[in-house]
Amino acid sequence: MTVNKQIVLASRPEGAPTRENFNFVEAPLPEPEAGQVLVRTLYLSVDPYMRGRMKDTKSYAPPYALNEVIKGGTIGQVVESSEPNLRKGDLVSGMWGWQQYAAVNTCDLALIDTDEAPITAYLGALGLTGLTAYFGMEDIGKPKDGETVVVSGAAGAVGMIAGQIGKIVGARVVGIAGSDEKCAYLKEKLGFDVVLNYKTEHDMSAAIEKACPNGVDVYFDNVGGDISDAVLRHINRNARIPLCGQISSYNLEKPDIGMRPQTLLLTNTALMKGFLLGDYTKSFKEGRAKLGKWIKEGKLQYEENIVEGFERTPEAFMGLFSGDNLGKQLVKVADPE
Amino acid sequence: MTVNKQIVLASRPEGAPTRENFNFVEAPLPEPEAGQVLVRTLYLSVDPYMRGRMKDTKSYAPPYALNEVIKGGTIGQVVESSEPNLRKGDLVSGMWGWQQYAAVNTCDLALIDTDEAPITAYLGALGLTGLTAYFGMEDIGKPKDGETVVVSGAAGAVGMIAGQIGKIVGARVVGIAGSDEKCAYLKEKLGFDVVLNYKTEHDMSAAIEKACPNGVDVYFDNVGGDISDAVLRHINRNARIPLCGQISSYNLEKPDIGMRPQTLLLTNTALMKGFLLGDYTKSFKEGRAKLGKWIKEGKLQYEENIVEGFERTPEAFMGLFSGDNLGKQLVKVADPE
Incomplete structure (x- = not known):
């Protein structure tokens, strides 16, 4: 008899998530009801936003329930x-999410066409990741030709796409990442104009000032914290700041203490806005078409980091917070048949 | 011979402005050139934003130059x-600005019609103050019937108009002010639903939570600092936060350290934006018409605090930062002839 291995939230992380926050359980193979099909997981996605849903606090998405399967982007085969x-x-x-099999309503599934793009792209550049970068830039950042865009977490799955969108529209793009290897990748492979390594820059504010001689018009923020404090000091009048993530604060148990940005937003008549991909579902088709076109034209590249084996899912998730990953972090669970 | 008494910026304030930052000087009566008229000052306006222009740092308005007359809203007679x-x-x-006479380009002057409203209203509810509240609410806050609006600095000139605009559109309006007298005025005279005295509330966050059982949809912020930290903890999804002022930080010499709001903006997909009245000049006529109509209908009231005597201008300005003033702070310089 086939069992369905699942990963459930055993306890809510305090600070950085640890292996003890997750439990492996075995369930019987689910029986699809009317309107459902049985799917077998091939790839699953681990993303920083999931840390937020592990907290028991008010947010745009409901918290994960204890002892229930952790939900997230998944690719599978019927x-x-x-x-x-x-x-x-x-x-x-x-x-x-994080289970080997599931009975899923067909209306909650989208068909994948591997003639259009490789299967894993549907969890990345053509999936929630790419769409997140797209709508954050399209609806809030609105970079223009000749402007300067700064992206934090630039070597992350969303960040590298956001930065490339900046290049596509003709902006100067400055990335911030956490290793020389990542910086070299973004600069040499993706065409970022300057990439700063926040782990070795001793004065981020001075580094941003030098990298952005005309100031910062768009700051696509994935990280928050001290890095954002440094970038915000150099925003221009009418700057736009899409808040995509605040990974530096997800593991904090207390309020995030640092530089209040309000005075800088006020004196620069700048806009800062959080956004949620779910608010753009009506425009997904348009976004996917744009992203797919750029990928085919070779203007948009993406990187994946694939861990093999369902058992390594917690480890892959925890790795997101150590700053080691380049691009989209996936777990390969099985090969298609 | 008539002399022109003027007040110039003698030195840039460090921390709270003091009398020593201002010098009284005497100049000869200016001679109007072609395109100019000679005006005699009747009333002048002192406003918190002027503290920002006394700093020598990048902002939307250029800093005041040392030893030059301090510019600001003024009413006079030709x-x-x-x-x-x-x-x-x-x-x-x-x-x-702060001088008894000036030769001014006619294109920089607007005629006042005292049949429409009392002369001083043109420095307040129908002037830059009223328009600031109007555009902050109209363009960024966008309160809707049934929503909850919180206004900090609610007894200030801009704050009390912003709050009343909230009431006009049918929102629940919660004000924050600095004395029981101010709170009583806002509640009893202007119809605010709840007004909190931040000087006596020992737990502002709990007080806001209680005053806003449905959360905060619009936060019209004049003050920043700890008060804003408390309000922001209770924002709703898609909240809008027009940043009008940050009076708590104007006198700070160091970066404003406190709660970074980014995570709350992110998880609530909220918008925070600084704004500048000068960006709305094309819509001033529309704004004045709206404000004038509300004043005539008795829906919009305003309060003025008038200090008598040009010599008391620095004192009136410094008083803005002690939280003593209710409504618009003006200095009466002379009677019309």
Whole structure:
């Protein structure tokens, strides 16, 4: 008998997540109900935002419940279907999360076309990651030709796409990342104009000033904290700051103490706004078309870091907070049949 | 011979402004050139934003130069004119600032109609003050019927108008002010739903939570600092935060350290934006018409605190930072002839 291995939230992390926060459990293979199909997980996504849902506090997405499967972006193959619109063998993306099998409503699944892009792109550049970068830049950042864009967490999955969108529209793009290897990748492979290593820059504010001789028009922020304090000191009048993530504060148990940005926003008539991908669902098709076109034209590249084995999911997730990963962090669970 | 008494910036304040930062000087009566008229100051305005212009740092308005007359909202009477569009005796508003007389370009003057509203209203509810509240609410705050609006610095000139605009559109309005007298005024005279005295509330966050059972949709912020930290903890999804002032930080010499709001903006997909009245000049006519209509209908009231005597201008300005003033702070320099 096939069992369904699952990972559940055993306890809410205090500070950085640890192995003890996760439990492996075994459940019987789920039985699809009417309107559902049985899918087998091929790849799953681990993302920084999931840390937020592990807290029991008010946020845009409800907190994960204890002892329930952790939900997130997933790609799989239909292994059993009596629904007309999906057949056995179809590749699909959805949000069933950290488990080997799931019975999923067909309306919560999207078909994957591997002629368009490699399967894993549907969890990355063509998936929630790419769309997050796209809408943050399109709706809030609005970079223009000749402007200066700074991206923090630039070697992360979202950051590297946000920066490339800046280059596509003709902006000067300055990235901030956490290793010389990442900096070299962003500069040499992705065409960022300058990339700063925050771990070795002893004065980030001075480094930003030098890297942005015309000031900062768009700051696409994935990290928050001291790095943001340094960037915000150099924003221009009418700067736009899409808040995509605040990874430096996700593991904090207390309020995030540092430089209040309000005076800088006030004196520069700047805009800072948090955004949620779920608010843009009506425009996903448009966003995917734009991203897909740029990928085909070779204007948009992406990087994946794939860990092999379902058992290594907690480890892959925890690695997001050590700043080691370059690009999208995935876990490969199985090969398609 | 008539002399022109002027107040110049003698030195840049470090911390709170003091009498020593200002010098009284005497200049000869200016001679209007072609396109100019000679005006005699009747009322002048002292405003918190002026503290920002006394710093020698980048901002939306250039810093005041040392040993030059301090510019700001002013009302006066034309005493000499060879220009066709202005006659001797006309009442005008402009920005010639802290001096008894000035030769001003007619294009920088607006005629005042005292049949429409009392003369001093043109420095307050119908002037830059009222327009600041109007555009902050109209363009950024966008309060809706049934929403909750919180206004800090609610007994200040801008704050009390912003709060009343909230009431006009049907929102629940919670003010924050610095004395029981001010709180009573806002509640009883202006119809605010709740007004909190930040000097006697020992737990502002709990007080805000209680005053805003449905959370905070719009936070019109005049003060920043700890008060804002407390309000921001209770913002709702898609909250809007017009940054109008940060009076708590104007006198700080160091970066403003406190709660970084980014995580709250992110998890609530909230918008925070600084704004500058000068960006709305094309809509001033529309704004004045709206404000004037509300004043005539009795929906919008305003309060003025008038100090008598040009010599007391520095004192009136310094008083803005002690939190003593209710409504618009003006200095009466002379009566019209």
